Amino acid sequence: DQQVKQNSPSLSVQEGRISILNCDYTNSMFDYFLWYKKYPAEGPTFLISISSIKDKNEDGRFTVFLNKSAKHLSLHIVPSQPGDSAVYFCAVFKGGQNFVFGPGTRLSVLP
Amino acid sequence: NAGVMQNPRHLVRRRGQEARLRCSPMKGHSHVYWYRQLPEEGLKFMVYLQKENIIDESGMPKERFSAEFPKEGPSILRIQQVVRGDSAAYFCASSPLIASTDTQYFGPGTRLTVL
Secondary structure, eight states: SEEEEESSSSEEEETSSSSEEEEEOOOOOOEEEEEEEEEEEEOOOOEEEEEEESSSSTTTTTTEEETTTTTTEEESSOOOGGGGOOEEEEEEOTTSSEEEEEOEEEEEEOO | OOOEEEOSSSEETTTTTEEEEEEETTTTTEEEEEEEOOOTOOEEEEEEEEEEEEEEEEEEEEEEEEEEOOOSSSSEEEEOSGGGGOOOOEEEEESSSSSSSSEEOOOOOOOEEEE
């Protein structure tokens, strides 16, 4: 029973274009949402987060959108750069419980 | 300020041996989480510990696996009598607060290979 889904295992985008990574969750009680980036042979690195009281959070080229009614989270990267090529995990959290990670989406930004 | 440290980075064991994975959290962090990533899969939660306490071990297999976080020293994830299916990358993460929105910071992982 997957609580967090990332239905696109991989995504290819041209450099300079927008990358949109999607994440769906099942439990409306989750109240904090994060995106992590992971390069091969390294641990995941925190990228950006959003709490359930917001619907958008922006940090430079990265914006996270939250649609609570749809239980949907997305990460927009614009403009995409080759260095953004990595696996992106969304994670959800409910206070007092543990993070639940999605299976990841492998983003390839083509020069 | 050093990040989360894990050692060894790579560990090779034969079936039936024991594997010990170590995690030193970030300075000031008293909460440690262990995750396992199987090939082509996402991160799966295993166990959450505070100093000298196991808070949640719901993700850890009931047999052969154990974890501790002593008052002094690193957190240890111990796998006894390893089998080939234990081959995976094991990541630990630390955070400063409980039940908060603080982020977990990950170590570089230990890649366990069971021959």
